[in-house]
Amino acid sequence: MGNPVVELKNVTKVIKGKKIIDNLSFTIEEGEVFGFLGPNGAGKTTTIRMMVGLMKITSGEILICGKNVEKEFEEALMNIGGIVENPELYKFLTGYQNLMQYARMIKGVTKQKIDEVVEFVGLTDRIHDKVKTYSLGMRQRLGLAQCLLHDPKVMILDEPTNGLDPAGIREIRDHLKKLTKEKGMSVIVSSHLLSEMEMMCDRIAIIQNGKLIDIQKVHDYVAESKQNYFFEVDIENLPFLNISYKKVEKAIEIELEKDEVPDMIQLLIEKGIRIFEVKPVTKSLEDRFLEVTTKGEKFHA
């Protein structure tokens, strides 16, 4: 980790005098799953389209593995595999023929590699059927296979879990984990499904009105060693406690380090308090997302 594979430098996009993307800068590192989060119309898809060269950049630059997307298009795009919006494939071809189409466009993709990728996404049984007959989930998988053919360093997925059943979503998540951990691939995912992003991503950028509002690590265990713990207790007969705590509905919250939890439980029991439940309070991504975006909204209003 630590090697930036994608760099956005002061990227701005103006369409008909309107700033769609305003001075966006961030970097994505090797082997991480980077989430792209924002309300509808925030500019997620626009940013992704600029990264893959489907849209011109008004000012600023995007570097992929050190190559400028606009000036060194072929070199930069060698490192990218992607699905922009829905994976639209040739419906009158079979899955395999579709993959062959993309394999022919890039040098050095062998038949063996195609079979390997098909196996990886679990389409081996149906790969020789026409894409017409595929379900949405299978098309997503074929889309994923299509962007893995040339072993890209970065994968860009726009709403990869769209239309998948829970098992399919889980499968995609596992695939992405495998790819990032084993092959050191970086993945950029955009979605509006917060819970999904929370499970899938290492870092999440929140954008709104084309501006970067916040980048957060999803599992910030290291930085936040102290955490709030939720103790559901018999709150009516609460004796005096010699510690700082916060009363919430039918429970108290205490800020503790993980090691201190058993001691605290013991202490509470010694005091004769009946404990029903103990759990760490994690602020869900949704809370953070709403917190951050509504703040932004107020600011704009």
Add this chain to the structure above:
Amino acid sequence: MHNLIVNEWINIFKRPGTIVMIALLILCVIGMAILTKLYNHHVHSEKIQWQQQVRQEIKQDQKQLSETPQTAANVKKDLEQKIAVNQYRLDHNIPPVKESTGWTFIEDCSHLISFAGLFTIIIAAGIVASEFGWGTVKLLLIRPIKRYKILLSKYITVVLFDLFTLAIIFVVSAILGFALFGTGDGNNVHLSYTNGKVVEQNIFLI
């Protein structure tokens, strides 16, 4: 580049629409063959007095030529050419071929070339537009290939498709023509009017 053209080629031929077009072309040639075969029965008897007939034709054409107004330059030119060719027949004793042979059938079928052109136009119109319609253009354009190469390969594919349909017309009409009408009596001279002169040509050179 070569692979891109292969891709486009596969894309065209895996669509049912293309198969229908080619089937239509072949059907047209077969239809022509049937019509020619039927018509052929009626023109057997008039071989003897061809000189007289040709003279008559020239006379008629000359009369028509003098009546045609100066403005209809194309009509005039056609008539002049016809007269010149007929005169050449008289001078060199080459009787007009009334009976269909394989060679004349191929020539008749060359009218179907406009169909080939029509189908090529259909393919050309769709080759970029339908990529947008299907949404596949996004997956196509994020390959590490420059845009001009993708578009150029599409253009070359269209040209190749045109050649392919022409080849189909020619080959099918040749097979049918020789099978049904034979190769003629070897006297299959085609007279054409080039650069103000009447020239004898082999049919391959038209």
